[in-house]
Amino acid sequence: MAVYTDVPDDELAAFVAEYDLGAVTAFKGIAEGVENSNFLLRTERGSYILTLYEKRVRAGDLPFFLGLMEHLAARGFACPTPVKGRDGLALRQLCGRPAAIVTFLEGLWPRRILAVHCAGVGEGMARLHQAGEGFAIRRPNDLSVGGWPRLLAASAERAHEVRPGLAEELATELAWLERHWPQDLPAGVIHADLFPDNVFFRDLELTGVIDFYFACNDAFAYDIAICLNAWCFEADGSFNVTKARLLLTRYEAVRPLSAAEYAALPVLARGSALRFLLTRLYDWLNQPPGAFVKPKDPLEYLSKLRFHQGVRDVGAYGLG
Amino acid sequence: MAVYTDVPDDELAAFVAEYDLGAVTAFKGIAEGVENSNFLLRTERGSYILTLYEKRVRAGDLPFFLGLMEHLAARGFACPTPVKGRDGLALRQLCGRPAAIVTFLEGLWPRRILAVHCAGVGEGMARLHQAGEGFAIRRPNDLSVGGWPRLLAASAERAHEVRPGLAEELATELAWLERHWPQDLPAGVIHADLFPDNVFFRDLELTGVIDFYFACNDAFAYDIAICLNAWCFEADGSFNVTKARLLLTRYEAVRPLSAAEYAALPVLARGSALRFLLTRLYDWLNQPPGAFVKPKDPLEYLSKLRFHQGVRDVGAYGLG
Missing domain, CATH: 3.90.1200.10 (Aminoglycoside phosphotransferase (APH), C-terminal lobe)
Structure with a gap:
């Protein structure tokens, strides 16, 4: 349950402009995830998750985490995939924090475990x-x-x-x-x-x-x-x-x-x-x-x- | 910033089955709105907002609020529109609370007012x-x-x-x-x-x-x-x-x-x-x-x- 950092309009627009995702059509904080700030990001291309990594995540570990998701997805494992900007990079800065856009994964987590x-x-x-x-x-x-x-x-x-x-x-x-x-x-x-x-x-x-x-x-x-x-x-x-x-x-x-x-x-x-x-x-x-x-x-x-x-x-x- | 009530899988499925919306494909708590619990609800038909009305909202006022949104939308004013179930009703119960599904409204609220x-x-x-x-x-x-x-x-x-x-x-x-x-x-x-x-x-x-x-x-x-x-x-x-x-x-x-x-x-x-x-x-x-x-x-x-x-x-x- 977490939005620790909100994102001003102009900073969001400038950030998303680094990607081939078209314009932002919706942006909502998500009340899930304890460590980071997560947002539902809808653009003209589709739905994504934007994550701002807060201080409990070590910036030096992010290439591992993002690279792993990319590696797993490339091998057919269903997980969010980091979206790369036109510069080829998935990891950049937003509001003074490391931030990345990943694909939106369908499905629901089970509230009652069967x-x-x-x-x-x-x-x-x-x-x-x-x-x-x-x-x-x-x-x-x-x-x-x-x-x-x-x-x-x-x-x-x-x-x-x-x-x-x-x-x-x-x-x-x-x-x-x-x-x-x-x-x-x-x-x-x-x-x-x-x-x-x-x-x-x-x-x-x-x-x-x-x-x-x-x-x-x-x-x-x-x-x-x-x-x-x-x-x-x-x-x-x-x-x-x-x-x-x-x-x-x-x-x-x-x-x-x-x-x-x-x-x-x-x-x-x-x-x-x-x-x-x-x-x-x-x-x-x-x-x-x-x-x-x-x-x-x-x-x-x-x-x-x-x-x-x-x-x-x-x-x-x-x-x- | 609010999800006061989380919704068990079977209760969500039973609730959505009252509507012609197809199956649920995604469900995420939204970190906005102070008074109620709000969720992004994606189904085979599209994106919606599911709201559970918490105790600060008087149940007796809900027909006014939902009826007003419907009235405004019918007159061409852009606002969320209550979605009616197959029984013709927009307001029902979920997890012991009044609850309604409304349409998803595109756009972003401005963080910096120009x-x-x-x-x-x-x-x-x-x-x-x-x-x-x-x-x-x-x-x-x-x-x-x-x-x-x-x-x-x-x-x-x-x-x-x-x-x-x-x-x-x-x-x-x-x-x-x-x-x-x-x-x-x-x-x-x-x-x-x-x-x-x-x-x-x-x-x-x-x-x-x-x-x-x-x-x-x-x-x-x-x-x-x-x-x-x-x-x-x-x-x-x-x-x-x-x-x-x-x-x-x-x-x-x-x-x-x-x-x-x-x-x-x-x-x-x-x-x-x-x-x-x-x-x-x-x-x-x-x-x-x-x-x-x-x-x-x-x-x-x-x-x-x-x-x-x-x-x-x-x-x-x-x-x-």
């Missing part, structure tokens, strides 16, 4: 992992195990405001994860934020994936673990094994998983739960005054973390 | 006033002089938090306005909220007007007074006489103003300034925790009020 959506995201994620092959730029995952000590330290002092003993519980978990974090799993480009609001469907068929602004190089199975957390828990906190089985089996029908990847899933799921818990905790404790964005409940991910702590093998995810 | 925009809004407002003739439903203006004592009372106790002595200054002004408020001016349907973000332009030509949710029956000249405040002050608080003259002369080219209307403009402008000051003051003092909407500065309208207090006749507005 099992069939989990099947779709499983297959789509596997296709994304395949389509990312050969992408030349690399970007390490700075929100993986190596980045968590810093994240935890940033919130530890006030974590008790959210729940007594939380900092200690997370420190114990982090220490365990550091000892057990899997190495040498098959890796490549992962989305790393494949939550329901980033996956579009139409008539229960996946039409594409958006928001690649956490994408990075990491273990493919870590992306799967993120999705187990994001797609397979019910609102009451229960884990839906049917959804998990569909997600995993449809993934595997496209890209088979190794025994090592299967074995690592419970640890990766714990790590993924900790990662979102830590960023939500930070955002919860550091709400800017007058924020437009309602922070998400960090404790939702404490409950998910505890579920995976009790998992012995992938049988708990509906397999084997 | 004189030519003031000309456009002057002419457009006059056409709106003419097009409203013959509309059968009536709705009194509950935010005019009769409603201000209640509004002031709701904020008076804490007004000093915004500015020392503010409640006393506003009470004095209100008493003066109650004694001098003009009667028997030409009246009809007015928009009553014709701010720049409700007026769309393309290539400096007005393409239409949106957001009729404060429309009511009142003096036409009161609508003009609202626009003098909303369109003719610069960011530094100075009054731009060129803009005012253009707004008034282009209005008058469509619908001539009587001598009584001219004479009343300064007092109407004071009243309009007080009205927006009072609602902004209330919103400023009563921000809900976690609000998505940044409240507007009430003191901007104190400065406008004081300007009009110094106005002796419409010469100050660039006329005569």
Whole structure:
């Protein structure tokens, strides 16, 4: 839910004039996306999304993100494609911020997750992992195990405001994860934020994936673990094994998983739960005054973390 | 900036199935409009706006608002037109709220007001006033002089938090306005909220007007007074006489103003300034925790009020 920067008429007109898109016919702020300012941009040529990258996105990462979308789209994966100006560039400046226009992707993100959506995201994620092959730029995952000590330290002092003993519980978990974090799993480009609001469907068929602004190089199975957390828990906190089985089996029908990847899933799921818990905790404790964005409940991910702590093998995810 | 209510997939599908619009192809929350939840709705037939009316809109007023848009559009005035379902109804329920689909209006609201925009809004407002003739439903203006004592009372106790002595200054002004408020001016349907973000332009030509949710029956000249405040002050608080003259002369080219209307403009402008000051003051003092909407500065309208207090006749507005 976000428009952090509005765009004056003349600056918009000058910006769009750099492209072969004709004149602007409509321009509306979109109440989606937490990190950046997004606008529906209609021109004489069609519908597009204009994004102004706000300060939480590192400008140095933008060539990775935009290049990745272009790479994926060229390989037939449905995602927004950066539109290039007449100078051949997709990335330029608007209102003092990096900005880009991407194509408009049809479809709706599912507000209520059905099992069939989990099947779709499983297959789509596997296709994304395949389509990312050969992408030349690399970007390490700075929100993986190596980045968590810093994240935890940033919130530890006030974590008790959210729940007594939380900092200690997370420190114990982090220490365990550091000892057990899997190495040498098959890796490549992962989305790393494949939550329901980033996956579009139409008539229960996946039409594409958006928001690649956490994408990075990491273990493919870590992306799967993120999705187990994001797609397979019910609102009451229960884990839906049917959804998990569909997600995993449809993934595997496209890209088979190794025994090592299967074995690592419970640890990766714990790590993924900790990662979102830590960023939500930070955002919860550091709400800017007058924020437009309602922070998400960090404790939702404490409950998910505890579920995976009790998992012995992938049988708990509906397999084997 | 507002999506207060999100819409589950199945409820959206069931709602849209009541219309001859085909299937939904895209659905995005719009970060505009303060009072209601607005969505861009794309279907196989085209683009629309879906609005869920939140609690600040009285359900009993909706037939007036929707009927007015339909009446204006039928008379050639460019505004969103309510789309009727197969049952002939434009207003129904969604997520427990009254909801309606209206047509998508092309154009952009001007972020930086040029004189030519003031000309456009002057002419457009006059056409709106003419097009409203013959509309059968009536709705009194509950935010005019009769409603201000209640509004002031709701904020008076804490007004000093915004500015020392503010409640006393506003009470004095209100008493003066109650004694001098003009009667028997030409009246009809007015928009009553014709701010720049409700007026769309393309290539400096007005393409239409949106957001009729404060429309009511009142003096036409009161609508003009609202626009003098909303369109003719610069960011530094100075009054731009060129803009005012253009707004008034282009209005008058469509619908001539009587001598009584001219004479009343300064007092109407004071009243309009007080009205927006009072609602902004209330919103400023009563921000809900976690609000998505940044409240507007009430003191901007104190400065406008004081300007009009110094106005002796419409010469100050660039006329005569």
